[in-house]
Amino acid sequence: MQDTSQLDPPLRTPAQFPCETPKCKQERFAHTPTYDALETNTSAKVMQFTQEPIPEVRSNASVAMFGAETPFRHRTVIQQYLQSLFERKGYEKLVEYNTTVEKAQKQGNEWVLTLRRSGADRDEWWQERFDALVVCSGHYSVPNVPKIPGLAELERLHPSTVEHAKHYRNRERYRGQKVIVVGSSVSGMDTALDLVNTVQTPLISSSIGYVHPFFGDLALQHPKIERHSEITHISPEDRIVYFKDGAVVRGVDRIILGTGYLYSYPFLEHVCLEENRVHGLYLHVVSIDDPTLNFVGAIEAGLTFKEFEWQAVLVSRLLAGRVQLPPVAEQRRWEAERIKERGIGARFTAVFPDYEQYFETLRTLAGNDGPGRKLPKFDQGWLQAFEEGHQIRRTSWGAVIERERLNGARSHA
DSSP, X not given: OOOOTTTSOOOOOOSSSSEEEEOOOSOOOOSOOOOTTOBOSSOHHHHSBTTBOOOOOOOHHHHHHHOTTOOOOBHHHHHHHHHHHHHTTTGGGGOOTXXXXXXXXXXXXXXXXXXXXXXXXXXXXXXEEESOEEEOOOSOSEEOOOXXXXXXXXXXXXXXXXXXXXXXXXXXXXXXXXXXXXXXXXXXXXXXXXXXXXXXXXXXXXXXXXXXXXXXXXXXXOTTEEEEOOEEEEETTTTEEEETTSOEEOSOOEEEEOOXXXXXXXXXXXXXXXXXXBTTEETXXXXXXXXXXXXXXXXXXXXXXXXXXXXXXXXXXXXXXXXXXXXXXXXXXXXXXXXXXXXXSHHHHBOTXXXXXXXXXXXXXXXXXXXXXXXXXXXXXXXXXXXXXXXHHHHHHHHHHHHHHHHHHHHTO
């Protein structure tokens, strides 16, 4: 079973409520993983909700890289888009800001939530009761830090040498440094490409050999990137890094871990996690044991944000008493068959490649009768735009790599 209790342990809650306590100093992983140059890696047409288009605002950097009709959007556009959805009907007034759910317990037919609001030097605690609980906290908060011998000691002896990609903000702080980027998925590739013309050449990329199903490994074929296998151990005193392929890199200034994130729900002590999968969810959404507990966004390799919209509509109608779930035995059979077919790891939670089947299953179960949002049938145009966006990125990366190779050849001529 997956244990995040040491990395992201639950807080000790007060004995009585309401009350105040000294300000909590424990890491709660609340800061954002977005960095200055971040752009979406999926077409805005695919990401936008069905009734709320993402604005046609393109950054200069995206236009320069992908052309005038770039389908990608800068992080600030997405932030403003989501914020506007909250503010259009005063929904923001329903949000408790600077507040975390520290414990959620089912007592009888109610969920008792223990809440903490963080102040300047004191924390305010209280409890509230609800009929149902929907967990929409995402799973890109708690960094996955690989267990590499010498890594922790390296950071202790040389503070700020090791960091997770979550804390990456801009390339300037790494200028001229010898940098290793660990990981070959989205964050690893994005970080490496953002740094490649700023850090000491070559930038070192370390990977276990993973190849992204959408983007491949083309980005890491850049001539200024030197690729090696996984790190076996580190000599922290002299900052020497050893790789499984026999390579040795000396005098490392920075190691950036693009190694993903861990699912973590410290406020739900009874929830069982295994390899970033919540046990006992039907369709990745509904708790089989207790349908008053639901999750939105506990999936991988999907069509963000559209799939969240479909999940949210299902949950809303379920809690409104308008959805008839299949028998519990059938729900458990769905989970067991998926484990048998895909295993318990990332492939279990990955919607890829069965997008249409998943969307239509949610839509059919939610139904379109009565008030509320009408979910359209799955549109193959979404997949076309999805793949076109990936192809635009691959083509652009290929052009950049070829240009760098030609420049390198000329400089050596």
